[in-house]
Amino acid sequence: MTTDQTLVPLPSARSLPVVFGAGAAIGVLGGMIGLGGAEFRLPLLISLFGFAALSAVILNKAMSLMVVLAALPARLAAVSAPELATHWAVAVNLLAGSLLGAWAGASWAVRMRSSTLYKVLAALMVLMAAALLFTHFSTMGTLDLPMWAQVPIGVMAGFGIGVVAAIMGVAGGELLIPTIVLLFDLGIKTAGSLSLLVSLPTMLVAFARYSRDGSFAVLGANRRFALVMIAGSIVGATLGGLLLGVFPELMLIPALSVILLVSAVKLARHD
Incomplete structure (x- = not known):
């Protein structure tokens, strides 16, 4: 798949303050709900900055990786490493599927026609909107499965999450x-920290697969663009974390879900 026409952002995106501001806005949105914001960054890369689908996914993956690395120390401060170590089996269970899923998802993405990838991304954004609403408004119990069922279901769930994260270029939290x-x-706090430990190697596998495709050149051609947006995202995520709880979830989460759904409609109509 060739993406030469998208190696240089559109005129509106050439201003580094605009790029930084866009990254910061995305970081604030993600920080206010405890996520990295990559699901909001992807449609912006396509609609505002003019990248083709696969180029946007690869850029999003690189930025997500850096944001997760920046967030990891703070998460380890909130939930200690020894405490996380007691749940190593959970991470291994999910990784057994997510690493394979990440490789498979990236492989499928680089082989898709652009028109197909836009529609797949639109569908996955609808999934993310649903997951966002479910996580924040449902009263999550547990499935309480026996070990013989829990392990294979964990592998299958990890595989599916790895596929979605690779195709969208997100961490998958x-x-x-x-x-x-x-x-x-x-608990939610422990789950959030464990999700980063699963996300990091999963993203590295997808990143390695994308690096074998010619479209990976988009990173070298837009290095400054990516670094400035990463800086904005990290600053924004920090600010968003400070604003956590300022805006009621009853208003914030539905509004963010609507943003994802509107973006999904636009992507589905993209040629």
Whole structure:
């Protein structure tokens, strides 16, 4: 798949303050709900900055990876490493599927026609909107499954999450956190930290697969663009974290879900 026409952002995106501001806005949105914001960054890369679908996914993956690395120390401060180590089996269970899913998802993405990839991304954004609403408004119990069922279901869930994360270029926390809570009966805070530990190697596998495709050149051609947006995202996520709880979830989460749904409609109509 060739993406040469999208290696340079549109004129509106050449201003580095605009790029930084866009990254910061995305970071604030993600920070206010405890996520990285990559699901909001993807449609912006396509609609505002003019990248083709696969180029946007690869850029989004690189930025998500850096944002997760920046968020990891703060998460380890909130939930200690020794505490997380007691749940190593949960991470291994999910990784057994997510690593394979990440490779498969990235492989499918680079082989898709652009028109097909836009529609797939639109469908996955609808899934993310649903996951966002479910995670924040449902009373999550647990499935309370026996070990013989829990392990294979964890692998299958991890595979599906790995596929989605690779195709969208996101960390996958929106799907990992409710999965960990429902399947393994862990608290939200612990699930959030474990999701980062699963996301990081999963993203690295997808990144490695994308690096084998010619479209990976979009990173080298837009290095400054990516670094500035990453900086904006990290600053915004920090600010968003400070604003956590300022806006009631009853208003914030539906509004963000509507943003995802509107973006999905636009992507579905993209040629």
